[in-house]
Amino acid sequence: MSDIILETKGLTKHYGGVHALNDANFTLKKGEHVAIMGDNGAGKSTFVRQITGVEQRTSGEIIFDGQPVHFAGPLDARKAGIETVFQTLALADDLDVPDNLFLGREKTFWDWLGPFRFLDYKSMRADTIAGLEKTAVKIPNIKNTIRNMSGGQRQCVAIARTATFHSKLTIMDEPTAALGVQETAQVENIVRTLKEAGEPLILISHNMRQVMDLVDRIIVFRRGRIVANLKKEDTDGQDVVAYITGAKTDPAYEVETL
Amino acid sequence: MSDTAHGTGGLKFDAKKRAWPNELNIFIALIIIVAVFEALGQLLPYMNNQSFLFDTRDRFDSIFNEARLRIIILQVAIIGIIALGVTQVIISGGIDLSSGPLVGATAMIVMSFAQTELVNGNPNPKAVFGPWAFDLPVLIPIVVGLIFGAFIGAINGALIAFTRIPPFIATLGMFLICRGIAQAWTRGQPVSFPTESYAALGKGMMPVFWFILLAVIFHVIMRYTLYGKHTYAIGSNEDAARMSGINVQRHKVRVYMIASMLAAFAAVILSSKNLTAQSGMGTFYELYAIAMAVIGGVSLTGGRGSIIGTVLGAMVFGVIQSGFTYIKLDAFYQLMAMGAIIISAVVLDKMRQERGAMRS
Numbered sequence: 001m002s003d004i005i006l007e008t009k010g011l012t013k014h015y016g017g018v019h020a021l022n023d024a025n026f027t028l029k030k031g032e033h034v035a036i037m038g039d040n041g042a043g044k045s046t047f048v049r050q051i052t053g054v055e056q057r058t059s060g061e062i063i064f065d066g067q068p069v070h071f072a073g074p075l076d077a078r079k080a081g082i083e084t085v086f087q088t089l090a091l092a093d094d095l096d097v098p099d100n101l102f103l104g105r106e107k108t109f110w111d112w113l114g115p116f117r118f119l120d121y122k123s124m125r126a127d128t129i130a131g132l133e134k135t136a137v138k139i140p141n142i143k144n145t146i147r148n149m150s151g152g153q154r155q156c157v158a159i160a161r162t163a164t165f166h167s168k169l170t171i172m173d174e175p176t177a178a179l180g181v182q183e184t185a186q187v188e189n190i191v192r193t194l195k196e197a198g199e200p201l202i203l204i205s206h207n208m209r210q211v212m213d214l215v216d217r218i219i220v221f222r223r224g225r226i227v228a229n230l231k232k233e234d235t236d237g238q239d240v241v242a243y244i245t246g247a248k249t250d251p252a253y254e255v256e257t258l
Numbered sequence: 259m260s261d262t263a264h265g266t267g268g269l270k271f272d273a274k275k276r277a278w279p280n281e282l283n284i285f286i287a288l289i290i291i292v293a294v295f296e297a298l299g300q301l302l303p304y305m306n307n308q309s310f311l312f313d314t315r316d317r318f319d320s321i322f323n324e325a326r327l328r329i330i331i332l333q334v335a336i337i338g339i340i341a342l343g344v345t346q347v348i349i350s351g352g353i354d355l356s357s358g359p360l361v362g363a364t365a366m367i368v369m370s371f372a373q374t375e376l377v378n379g380n381p382n383p384k385a386v387f388g389p390w391a392f393d394l395p396v397l398i399p400i401v402v403g404l405i406f407g408a409f410i411g412a413i414n415g416a417l418i419a420f421t422r423i424p425p426f427i428a429t430l431g432m433f434l435i436c437r438g439i440a441q442a443w444t445r446g447q448p449v450s451f452p453t454e455s456y457a458a459l460g461k462g463m464m465p466v467f468w469f470i471l472l473a474v475i476f477h478v479i480m481r482y483t484l485y486g487k488h489t490y491a492i493g494s495n496e497d498a499a500r501m502s503g504i505n506v507q508r509h510k511v512r513v514y515m516i517a518s519m520l521a522a523f524a525a526v527i528l529s530s531k532n533l534t535a536q537s538g539m540g541t542f543y544e545l546y547a548i549a550m551a552v553i554g555g556v557s558l559t560g561g562r563g564s565i566i567g568t569v570l571g572a573m574v575f576g577v578i579q580s581g582f583t584y585i586k587l588d589a590f591y592q593l594m595a596m597g598a599i600i601i602s603a604v605v606l607d608k609m610r611q612e613r614g615a616m617r618s
Binding site: 074075078079090091092093094095099104105106108113115118121 | 482483487490497499502503512
């Protein structure tokens, strides 16, 4: 087993004539936290959508956990162990925290009853509390429905899902974009606990301070191409911005412009 | 279930902020409505100090007016069975308008399999089939009815899940189809004279027994089983449910099948109780069933509501209907008043929700 959890080779996505993503070569080691930065429309989200199976790539290869993969949809990716926290939260508002955490993978007993098998509320509640404690998520009452929670609490529940189920790879698409200062800090704390637990992460963010704080490596996208692969120690905010805006391009990623 | 106060991250949970269950509101409303009718009985000049709830007759020494209570619960029991199915359909984010006509169609079909050969020593004048269909075991009409209901429900569900047409349209179409089936079955002739064992299914207080039994079963299903949880999840956020790996399409087919099977069972009980089946049976039942669910706090946007709420909603429905008769309100005005009450129930629920949303 290699220590690479995810690798893409020549990943390309065209929407009609628009080249949203071109020849992206990317590797992620186990336990590594990587940020993807870039301007709007630079190809960050397109890149993630190919990995998580939300869209089907035009060409290229994705190797996840040592196996070439072709996810037909986000569900396949999830089954393989890729958990995505989306910008639009995929939570059921009228259910409480354990229900949401275990949605689609409920613990049950009397399974011979088929679709009418019983839910093991007790065990799910215990696991939920353990999972939330592990990630230091603060929620006053886990029996509250999601509807009655703040944006930060919702985001924490969404992230706690990934932590509870020991996914092989977590992808977060702007997890703090809509949150206040305190809530952002809470989400960042969860990211740190994931790091301590050695769980790999791809973080899409516009927040330079956050990125510098949380990750080991920064990948910069510009106009559908990867233009830089920067170790955190070797760079700073100014440098990253130079790559994002196009003032600089990593020589290793230089392509002949036509 | 004593440890409801769970907090994580060192946060204490304030027990006083525990959510006030919606069902309690409906229960309070039920008591208030009974009290209002009781007061009207005392106040209205033409009522002669009658009591709505209590027994005032000298000959009996019971506390309550049992005859009235019995009629109330008997009246709502059969529509209540339909409302149980409608409740889970609405919780899943849909609607089922076909249940009333389905009652009519199922009653006609089922009764044809439940006929007795001899009526007072004479051949059955209403026989639909040949001699083979006389005096069949009671299980056969029940099974035929449930299969027919499941079939209609499967079509409803498949249309909604796979062609993605709005549930309103799919079940409206089925509404007309079922009424057509009911009329075409015997060209409008009623079907009568069931076997004794069939007539026993809906005799006396039997409809109430079935209603309570099914309400308990569906309360457990909706609250404690995977099926119930997924129904709430789909009604709450269909995309989230799909992303979580729930087979939404298959689940919707199941939801509509179960709803239609309950309506079909209600048809069995109703035709057994009435000892006859007519093509016009179940008129307005789909709307009454929806009204019971809505009065009971089931949200038409999906995701919220409960079987307990619907049962209480059915009781409110029955009490209002009986109360109108009690204060001698004209039948014409009764419909109008009922409509107004349903609208106000939804408005109140909406206001309550918005106030709750502002508080948090």
